[in-house]
Amino acid sequence: MNIGTSIYTWLHGRQIGQDQFGNRYYEHKSEPAVGYKRKRWVIYNGIVEASKVPAEWHAWLHYTAEAPLETEHEFEWQKEHLPNLTGTRYAYRPPGHVLEGGKRAAATGDYEAWTPN
Structure with missing residues (x-):
């Protein structure tokens, strides 16, 4: 994790929860200015990959649901x-992929292969 993110999280973050992958979710401690929402963020466990965030936490990060x-x-x-x-x-x-042997099922005859003249 980035040292700047660690310091910011330590100073300003309040941990809300953790998912089954070990990702930790935070929200800013102080009240936001009028018309704004509290900042929310995730600290990933391991490789930083957005698809590691489960749907229920994704909804929380985007202010569409309560914390699970x-x-x-x-x-x-x-x-x-x-x-x-x-x-x-x-x-x-899929079947026929180069890394799966490169052999695909025979064509069903619903098309004719193009051959140059």
């Missing part, structure tokens, strides 16, 4: 939040 509570109800259809895996070995690669 530890006891919030989760539905059985909800999936665990995953950060963006692009560029990692866990990234999705």
